[in-house]
Amino acid sequence: MTEFTTLGVKDIRDGVASGDFTAREVAESFNAAVADAASLNAFIVTTPDHALAAADATDTARANGETLGKMAGVPIGMKDLFATQGVQTTAASHILEGFTPQYESTVSANLWAAGAGMLGKLNLDQFAMGSSNETSYFGNVSSPWRKEGSNAAMSPGGSSGGSSTAVAARIAPAATGTDTGGSIRQPAAFTGICGIKPTYGRCSRWGVVAFASSLDQAGPMARSVEDCAIMLEAMAGFDPKDATSLNMDVPDWEAALSADLSGKKVGIPREYRMEGTDQAILDSWDQGKAWLKDAGAEIVDISLPHTKYALPAYYIIAPAEASSNLARYDGVRYGLRDLPDGAGLQDMYAETRAAGFGDEVKRRILIGTYVLSAGFYDAYYNQAQKIRTLVSQDFEKAWEQCDVILAPTTPTPSFPLGSLDADPLTMYLNDVFAVPASLAGLPAMSVPATMTTDGLPLGLQLVGKPFDEQGVLNAGLAIQQRAGFAAAPEKWW
Amino acid sequence: MSVDKQTVAKIASLARIKMGDEELERMVPELNNILEWVEQLGEVDTSDVEPMTAVIPNTLRLREDVIDADPLTAGGKREAVLANAPAAEHGFFGVPKVIE
Numbered sequence: 391m392t393e394f395t396t397l398g399v400k401d402i403r404d405g406v407a408s409g410d411f412t413a414r415e416v417a418e419s420f421n422a423a424v425a426d427a428a429s430l431n432a433f434i435v436t437t438p439d440h441a442l443a444a445a446d447a448t449d450t451a452r453a454n455g456e457t458l459g460k461m462a463g464v465p466i467g468m469k470d471l472f473a474t475q476g477v478q479t480t481a482a483s484h485i486l487e488g489f490t491p492q493y494e495s496t497v498s499a500n501l502w503a504a505g506a507g508m509l510g511k512l513n514l515d516q517f518a519m520g521s522s523n524e525t526s527y528f529g530n531v532s533s534p535w536r537k538e539g540s541n542a543a544m545s546p547g548g549s550s551g552g553s554s555t556a557v558a559a560r561i562a563p564a565a566t567g568t569d570t571g572g573s574i575r576q577p578a579a580f581t582g583i584c585g586i587k588p589t590y591g592r593c594s595r596w597g598v599v600a601f602a603s604s605l606d607q608a609g610p611m612a613r614s615v616e617d618c619a620i621m622l623e624a625m626a627g628f629d630p631k632d633a634t635s636l637n638m639d640v641p642d643w644e645a646a647l648s649a650d651l652s653g654k655k656v657g658i659p660r661e662y663r664m665e666g667t668d669q670a671i672l673d674s675w676d677q678g679k680a681w682l683k684d685a686g687a688e689i690v691d692i693s694l695p696h697t698k699y700a701l702p703a704y705y706i707i708a709p710a711e712a713s714s715n716l717a718r719y720d721g722v723r724y725g726l727r728d729l730p731d732g733a734g735l736q737d738m739y740a741e742t743r744a745a746g747f748g749d750e751v752k753r754r755i756l757i758g759t760y761v762l763s764a765g766f767y768d769a770y771y772n773q774a775q776k777i778r779t780l781v782s783q784d785f786e787k788a789w790e791q792c793d794v795i796l797a798p799t800t801p802t803p804s805f806p807l808g809s810l811d812a813d814p815l816t817m818y819l820n821d822v823f824a825v826p827a828s829l830a831g832l833p834a835m836s837v838p839a840t841m842t843t844d845g846l847p848l849g850l851q852l853v854g855k856p857f858d859e860q861g862v863l864n865a866g867l868a869i870q871q872r873a874g875f876a877a878a879p880e881k882w883w
Numbered sequence: 884m885s886v887d888k889q890t891v892a893k894i895a896s897l898a899r900i901k902m903g904d905e906e907l908e909r910m911v912p913e914l915n916n917i918l919e920w921v922e923q924l925g926e927v928d929t930s931d932v933e934p935m936t937a938v939i940p941n942t943l944r945l946r947e948d949v950i951d952a953d954p955l956t957a958g959g960k961r962e963a964v965l966a967n968a969p970a971a972e973h974g975f976f977g978v979p980k981v982i983e
Contacts, residue, residue, distance in 0.1 A: 782938065
């Protein structure tokens with residue numbers, strides 16, 4: 391019997407299509423694996439019936455000789471930031487606990503239309519604010535990985551930490567993520583899986599709980615570049631309900647995958663060689679260059695001079711947008727209401743938001759409110775938006791010299807849960823390599839590369855030109871084929 | 884620039900988040916650390932730089948000028964709109980009495 395839970399998106403889709411096994415068998419295996427992995431805390435709610443219903447629909451469609459969708463028969467995890475009709479959607483916050491959307495997000499609807507089913511709603515950092523999955527109201531997510539010789543629970547990264555854990559632990563073949571400043575790529579790197587954030591506007595934001603709207607992008611997380619290409623095709627597409635949605639056709643990324651990089655130039659940004667970066671990360675970066683050279687690419691040194699300002703600019707822009715977006719949680723229309731006896735409307739707002747938001751969310755709302763307030767707007771917010779222009783121009787200049795950029799995804803490997811919670815700033819530095827591409831709206835991907843000596847995975851990041859997801863995926867494929875990354879966490883849960 | 888407890892209290896009030904003394908005191912150094920760190924943006928001469936408005940060039944579209952252009956977001960959805968309200972009453976969102 392095939393061990394279904396070791397299969398990825400492509401294997402499942404092709405196996406179901408050719409009749410090697412049924413979608414129902416696959417869904418049942420993953421439902422059982424999910425139920426058996428409660429100690430990872432990857433899911434906030436599980437939806438085995440949704441997975442089974444989608445599987446049965448695929449099996450029936452196949453029996454009737456109908457054309458099957460791109461994701462037919464593949465059960466996936468859904469980050470609990472996507473509104474799912476009739477299934478609680480919380481953004482891992484108390485303020486949305488019990489919120490049951492009356493509508494389906496465009497991205498999840500696209501996936502169901504492509505034949506995928508839902509295993510459950512995945513845990514995340516509260517409102518996607520965090521880099522370790524320690525800010526969820528529903529508890530930390532444990533990475534399936536542990537350092538050799540240690541039982542300490544490790545961070546799966548964040549904010550898409552439930553997604554990264556589920557895919558790495560083989561309790562889901564793939565999962566949705568969202569990336570505002572690295573929330574797909576950093577957790578993918580921490581857990582030895584792939585994840586791609588497409589060009590801003592490729593995936594509709596409609597029905598995705600908003601964090602920082604000018605940065606938020608959805609994308610797939612899976613264990614191979616091919617699986618990411620397939621799932622991104624299913625997720626992406628023009629949506630008139632999102633004003634920033636790109637009115638462009640979705641390319642056939644899977645069909646055009648090619649690891650032959652002859653004639654391509656790969657840029658190595660010198661400013662990414664930063665103090666405080668682990669030696670293991672720098673070694674893996676060098677290894678990545680050698681792999682891409684072997685695939686036929688020419689390696690060129692490039693400069694992205696405003697790199698060091700990207701992260702502080704992000705920590706003005708993202709909280710500013712968040713403070714505005716999160717104003718909607720008022721205890722009136724949905725979610726939590728905290729109304730002490732005799733309290734008025736204003737008290738109700740303040741009490742509800744005090745009870746409903748976690749510490750990190752409050753911190754960012756306060757920062758955002760401050761930088762947008764009268765007298766400070768120019769010094770902070772406007773200056774940050776100007777820096778954003780400069781970061782974006784750095785990339786535009788780089789594209790005159792190269793086709794794709796290779797960089798580390800993170801400055802360190804995963805760390806034990808609880809080890810970085812003393813200082814919010816240290817946590818923010820996790821995204822130092824991820825944020826510049828976010829500010830510029832560029833497609834960027836993390837692929838697993840090497841392992842540290844104590845048994846933790848490391849990822850490499852590829853950043854591409856606007857709309858060139860193909861170039862990113864192809865370079866990712868070239869690394870994947872040469873890295874031969876086959877390590878999987880040993881089951882302890 | 885740095886913030887003191889009084890300023891944090893003012894921001895918290897603008898943001899409609901109730902905070903006690905202890906929480907305000909805890910927030911002061913945390914916010915100051917972050918603000919001090921973002922100060923470095925001031926080093927960059929941006930006098931000739933336009934602030935970013937759209938990260939990927941795009942044009943705003945107009946929807947068709949018809950009723951219920953998108954049935955999903957059009958009218959006639961009162962029950963769905965109120966379904967998650969903490970205190971829906973008589974087809975409206977209920978709030979505490981406001982007397983000015």
